[in-house]
Amino acid sequence: GDSVTQMEGPVTLSEEAFLTINCTYTATGYPSLFWYVQYPGEGLQLLLKATKADDKGSNKGFEATYRKETTSFHLEKGSVQVSDSAVYFCALSDHWSSASKIIFGSGTRLSIRP
Amino acid sequence: GAVVSQHPSRVICKSGTSVKIECRSLDFQATTMFWYRQFPKQSLMLMATSNEGSKATYEQGVEKDKFLINHASLTLSTLTVTSAHPEDSSFYICSGVRDRDETQYFGPGTRLLVL
Numbered sequence: 001g002d003s004v005t006q007m008e009g010p011v012t013l014s015e016e017a018f019l020t021i022n023c024t025y026t027a028t029g030y031p032s033l034f035w036y037v038q039y040p041g042e043g044l045q046l047l048l049k050a051t052k053a054d055d056k057g058s059n060k061g062f063e064a065t066y067r068k069e070t071t072s073f074h075l076e077k078g079s080v081q082v083s084d085s086a087v088y089f090c091a092l093s094d095h096w097s098s099a100s101k102i103i104f105g106s107g108t109r110l111s112i113r114p
Numbered sequence: 115g116a117v118v119s120q121h122p123s124r125v126i127c128k129s130g131t132s133v134k135i136e137c138r139s140l141d142f143q144a145t146t147m148f149w150y151r152q153f154p155k156q157s158l159m160l161m162a163t164s165n166e167g168s169k170a171t172y173e174q175g176v177e178k179d180k181f182l183i184n185h186a187s188l189t190l191s192t193l194t195v196t197s198a199h200p201e202d203s204s205f206y207i208c209s210g211v212r213d214r215d216e217t218q219y220f221g222p223g224t225r226l227l228v229l
Contacts, residue, residue: 097216
């Protein structure tokens with residue numbers, strides 16, 4: 001079945017460092033891909049998404065590009081801030097939106113040092 | 115924004131008792147709600163899809179008589195863990211789909227500990 005694999009954490013970086021969190025997926029069709037973020041004590045929030053190959057999702061300085069040839073959707077940010085400390089989940093769905101079943105990766109905890 | 119709440123946020127119960135978890139969409143109507151379960155350092159696993167006014171659809175391997183789901187209104191779904199056992203201890207997360215943008219909005223989760 002469909003699945004998502006993302007790099008294990010925790011990841012600890014200094015403020016203003018470059019961030020990459022790797023994510024690869026396995027799917028039989030043409031899924032939509034998502035990154036969700038969970039701040040302490042809050043629910044998961046959609047960070048960005050891409051619905052077809054070569055699409056780039058972006059939000060709050062984060063970017064991820066849907067790479068069909070490598071089945072990847074790596075999350076990047078050029079300069080992280082302390083406020084980016086959270087758990088990040090890569091996910092996929094067979095629907096263009098997130099209205100249907102979502103398959104999540106295991107999550108990567110990110111900690112940013114001042 | 116769209117807000118989903120869960121109650122309680124944390125619950126401890128004795129083995130053999132039943133526990134009810136509420137999931138509410140506070141500022142939108144959710145025809146569809148989802149229930150997930152998350153083990154430590156693992157993915158969120160979908161347990162069931164709940165549609166208002168109809169029976170929930172359970173994922174393979176999830177016991178429907180163990181995890182009772184009720185979605186009686188467009189803003190409330192409940193998950194009841196019946197005759198809970200220590201292996202049911204987990205983090206339970208719900209989400210609601212806002213029709214306007216077909217997006218799932220997640221609650222903050224409920225941590226269940228069964229002694």
